[in-house]
Amino acid sequence: MAPTFSIVVPVYNEGTFLPKAMPALIAEIEQLSVPYRLMIVENGSTDGTAEIARSLIGPAPVSVVSLSEPDYGAAMRHGFLAAEGDWIVNFDIDYFSADFLRRVLATSGADLVIGSKRDPNSEDRRPAIRRLATRVFNILLRTILGSRVSDTHGMKAFSSDLVKKITPQVRSTQDLFDTELVIRAERAGYTITEVPVVVEEIRTAKSSLVKRVPRTILGLWRIRRMLSNETT
Numbered sequence: 001m002a003p004t005f006s007i008v009v010p011v012y013n014e015g016t017f018l019p020k021a022m023p024a025l026i027a028e029i030e031q032l033s034v035p036y037r038l039m040i041v042e043n044g045s046t047d048g049t050a051e052i053a054r055s056l057i058g059p060a061p062v063s064v065v066s067l068s069e070p071d072y073g074a075a076m077r078h079g080f081l082a083a084e085g086d087w088i089v090n091f092d093i094d095y096f097s098a099d100f101l102r103r104v105l106a107t108s109g110a111d112l113v114i115g116s117k118r119d120p121n122s123e124d125r126r127p128a129i130r131r132l133a134t135r136v137f138n139i140l141l142r143t144i145l146g147s148r149v150s151d152t153h154g155m156k157a158f159s160s161d162l163v164k165k166i167t168p169q170v171r172s173t174q175d176l177f178d179t180e181l182v183i184r185a186e187r188a189g190y191t192i193t194e195v196p197v198v199v200e201e202i203r204t205a206k207s208s209l210v211k212r213v214p215r216t217i218l219g220l221w222r223i224r225r226m227l228s229n230e231t232t
């Protein structure tokens with residue numbers, strides 16, 4: 001039987017965090033008592049992440065995939081194309097929530113449910129600098145891409161139809177993969193629902209904002225150019 005949720009979690013060099021995070025993630029998903037599959041997709045880790053993840057599976061329906069080059073987007077693409085079920089969900093290893101899954105089950109008619117950090121009812125407990133980065137990203141999404149979604153990066157649930165049709169079109173790699181997927185889904189006319197989230201970092205963020213900001217701006221321009229070339 002196809003699971004209700006196929007949950008894809010990209011991980012990179014998370015060997016020391018997994019023994020705490022993986023049991024917590026599985027317990028969170030199992031609060032729902034619905035059929036699920038969890039796919040941990042690692043690529044390019046040098047700290048034994050894949051072996052450690054495999055040792056933590058236990059009786060849960062979890063698979064661990066290992067690919068070569070470190071690339072968040074490539075990991076997600078692989079997981080999404082291999083996933084099946086009603087909802088294909090993306091979580092990070094440090095950001096997941098049973099409440100989000102409950103909200104997904106409670107929505108009707110949506111092809112994409114976004115847990116939006118910018119929703120008026122969201123509670124963002126991250127440091128001010130991270131909240132500001134999300135706000136700026138939101139402005140860039142609107143101005144550069146003309147998007148009406150308030151967030152693209154974070155917890156999301158996609159219908160499998162959307163994933164199978166749109167994923168193969170996505171060209172962006174790394175952390176812009178999911179943004180391009182969401183923008184393409186929006187432009188293709190899929191129904192998108194945003195739900196509030198509580199955002200709490202369960203460990204200090206590993207990625208550097210300084211490196212990420214120029215990469216993100218360039219990446220959003222590249223998406224804009226690519227999409228406009230496709231329509232002309």
Ligand SMILES: Nc1nc2c(ncn2[C@@H]2O[C@H](COP(=O)(O)OP(=O)(O)O)[C@@H](O)[C@H]2O)c(=O)[nH]1
Nearest residue numbers: 010011012042043070071072075092093206207
């Ligand atoms: N497969 C894969 N996962 C990655 C890569 N880089 C980051 N991740 C994972 O992406 C998620 C988010 O990373 P994190 O460092 O928390 O960045 P944040 O977006 O600033 O919160 C975590 O599950 C990381 O392990 C990568 O190159 N490959």
Ligand SMILES: [Mg+2]
Nearest residue numbers: 092094095205
């Ligand atoms: Mg994080």
